Amino acid sequence: MSAGHSSYEPKSGVGKWLDERLPLPRLMYDSFVAYPVPRNLNSWYTFGGILAIMLVVQILTGVVLAMHYIASTASAFESVEKIMRDVNYGWLMRRLHANGASMFFVAVYIHMFRGMYYGSYKAPREVLWMLGVIIFLLMMATAFMGYVLPWGQMSFWGATVITGFFSAIPLIGESIQLWLLGGFAVDNATLNRFFSLHYLLPFMIAGVVILHVWALHVTGQTNPTGVEVKNMRKETVPFTPYATIKDAFALVCFFLLYGWFVFYLPDYLGHADNYIQADPLKTPAHIVPEWYFLPFYAILRAVTFDIGIPFTNIVLIDSKLGGVIAMFGSIAILFFLPWLDRSSVRSGNYRPLFKQFFWIFAFTCVMLGWLGSRPAEGIYTTLSQIFTFYYFAHFLIILPWLSYFEKPKPLPASIADAVLAKQDEGATSLKPAE
Amino acid sequence: MNLKSILSGIAGLSLACSLAVATGAGSAEAASGYPLKKPREVDWSFAGPFGTWDKAQLQRGFKVYREICAACHSMDLVAFRTLDDLGYSDEQVQAIASEYDVTDGPNEEGEMFTRPGRPTDYFPSPYENDKAAAYANNGAVPPDFSLIAKARAPERGFPTFIFDVLTLYAENGPDYIYSLLTGYGEEPPESIEISDGTYYNPYFIAGPALAMAQPLYEGMVTYDDGSPETVDQYSKDVSAFLMWAAEPMLVERKQMGFNVMLFLLIFASLLYFTKKKVWSGLKD
Structure with a gap:
């Protein structure tokens, strides 16, 4: 949409001068003021803006923390405690940053599920979706490395477990692990490179976010009906003031939730063991990642069996490698989502069967998260396997099958029609009350 | 977008969040089934959004720590200067610090020497090093107490952790x-x-029994403020003190939280009405 003509007219002389040389104000105006958004977007569409702000919050608090943090196994734990106790408002920066990571993931999961429900990944928005998956992957890497920095027990053992994945790769795995760690175990070299990368990755995220927003502004937003905008004048509103004020309201509501955790439950989302300094000689009773990784952790541990050629002893993929493949596969599969769901109808609102399977899938993800927090034994392993199977079945079996066999509800002719129908509905349902 | 959809959005958000949290909060010690009994809940002065320190309690707790716990448990991350949080004057803090012997140096002759503590010093450890601590305690190092009140969190279980x-x-x-x-x-x-x-x-969080014998008995520590000299009272006081040691900024945090939340609430309602006004100007 924004690829069309620009309505920006510089008012001042300086504005005109700059516009002819570097039309940055024009770019900003076209992207964040005049950019047309469908007028029927609901609250679930505000999380993109919230995520952008959360990235800024994380970078700002992170830069301040890095001024006081010491990336060394001897001093890291203590330096974090100095931040908490002695640095002016250091406790606030650290709480904002640690809980900010959790809030970032709360928002990104809502954002992703919104995209899945409304079919936002479908043509012509495949690249937009895939850029989002890349951002998600970068976020995961950043969060994981950030969690190692305080050098608590869970930092150290989490890093040991996660970097151990790479040793599962046949032949070259051990060498890769050695190269990644900078030694034979998680140690000073590992901590230093993790700190370096933890500082670098957010800026890479910011770069991909720019591409993500660019791709969005080329195709324009979807909307709850899934019907493309047909009449710009009637069906869209300019980003400013309409979307900006709505996003601002949503952001402040989100900050209330954020503040709730930062000020009153700052350790709720963390792990008590991370208040014990890392000790390579003492394994915690139960190593668990942060809550936002738990579903993937459950998938990792669900593969408890070797895969080989039947009736022989030849093992092709041992359980460790199998688990790693399943875990990375559970994220990689998101890249293919636009081609797995072939239904021509975009929005889940008009897909009665898809809608049910969507919620079953969401439930599956929550259950996998719960199972990730349980020990890998007995009934938990069985349940993890069932839900892991369903996770993949959703993408590989259910979505392709639904694409052909589901009978969608009739689509509204346009966004305007859908909005009017909804207003009528609202009016009739109000009548008895009058 | 109307109010209903906003509310349902917020409800959905909090639901999603608590579900997500559900998976994370109860992770510790899930495997072992310990502790055998859930901790008993005490009505702490620092609990809740308006919680504050009971300074008399912190001073009593500090006395218990000093006279009993400190024989084995270090508190490396706590400096004497922070004791003014407990209601002590500068002179009192100075006096407390000077009761400790601190190793300093090397001096001009290259020797380490012992001098009375200063407010800028940290609590000295009862043992030379971890090896000595382990040797004196049947191989188990008594944990440092600086963060102990945050480093132990028995699982709350479903659905308690949501509430x-x-x-x-x-x-x-x-x-x-x-x-x-x-x-x-x-x-x-x-x-x-x-x-x-x-x-x-x-x-006990990690098994049915622990290496530490019962440390507190009735009448062990003398209180000058008339508080009962019972195991129950000692335990409460020292727990409160350890919470302060682990999170000295707790009260400051909650007080700022109230201001921030109040501001956000007012700001959110202003934005809500502004949003309503802006969107009402829209003709279909």
Whole structure:
């Protein structure tokens, strides 16, 4: 949409001068003021803006923390405690940053599920979706490395477990692990490179976010009906003031939730063991990642069996490698989502069967998260396997099958029609009350 | 977008969040089934959004730490200067610090020497190093107490941990310490074998028994403010003190939280009405 003509007219002389040389104000105006958004977007569409702000919050608090943090196994734990106790408002920066990571993931999961429900990944928005998956992957890497920095027990053992994945790769795995760690175990070299990368990755995220927003502004937003905008004048509103004020309201509501955790439950989302300094000689009773990784952790541990050629002893993929493949596969599969769901109808609102399977899938993800927090034994392993199977079945079996066999509800002719129908509905349902 | 959809959005958000949290909060010690008993909950002065320190209690707790716990447990991250949080004057802090011997140096002759503590010093450890600590305690190093009130959090279980988000329960640590200290003396059930040199305590987080014998007995520490000199009172006081040691900024944090939340609430309502006004100008 924004690829069309620009309505920006510089008012001042300086504005005109700059516009002819570097039309940055024009770019900003076209992207964040005049950019047309469908007028029927609901609250679930505000999380993109919230995520952008959360990235800024994380970078700002992170830069301040890095001024006081010491990336060394001897001093890291203590330096974090100095931040908490002695640095002016250091406790606030650290709480904002640690809980900010959790809030970032709360928002990104809502954002992703919104995209899945409304079919936002479908043509012509495949690249937009895939850029989002890349951002998600970068976020995961950043969060994981950030969690190692305080050098608590869970930092150290989490890093040991996660970097151990790479040793599962046949032949070259051990060498890769050695190269990644900078030694034979998680140690000073590992901590230093993790700190370096933890500082670098957010800026890479910011770069991909720019591409993500660019791709969005080329195709324009979807909307709850899934019907493309047909009449710009009637069906869209300019980003400013309409979307900006709505996003601002949503952001402040989100900050209330954020503040709730930062000020009153700052350790709720963390792990008590991370208040014990890392000790390579003492394994915690139960190593668990942060809550936002738990579903993937459950998938990792669900593969408890070797895969080989039947009736022989030849093992092709041992359980460790199998688990790693399943875990990375559970994220990689998101890249293919636009081609797995072939239904021509975009929005889940008009897909009665898809809608049910969507919620079953969401439930599956929550259950996998719960199972990730349980020990890998007995009934938990069985349940993890069932839900892991369903996770993949959703993408590989259910979505392709639904694409052909589901009978969608009739689509509204346009966004305007859908909005009017909804207003009528609202009016009739109000009548008895009058 | 109307109010209903906003509310349902917020409800959905909080639901999604608590579901997500559901998976994370209860992760510790899920495997072991310990502690055998859930910690007993104490009504702490620092609990809740308006919680504050009971300074008299912190001073009593500090006395318990100093006279009993400090014989074995270090508190490396706490500096004497921060004791003014407990209501001590500068002179009192100075006096407390000077009661400790601190190793300093090397001096001009290259020798380490001992001098009285200063407010800028940190609590000295009762042992030279971890090896010495382990040697004196049957191989188990007594944990450092600087963060102990945050480093122990028995699992709350479903669905309690969801309600914790709403009731703002965050006193898992001090409740645990209090329960552990008052949890000695029970007869172990016959099914449980207690190995030599360990002491049964159903509140212990990592097993049925721990290497530390019951540390507190009635009348051990003299209180000058007339508080009961009981194990129960000692345990409460020292738990509160350890919470302060682990999170000295707790009260400051909650006070700022109130201002921030109030601001955000007012700001959110202003934005809500502004949004309504802006969107009402829209003709279909």
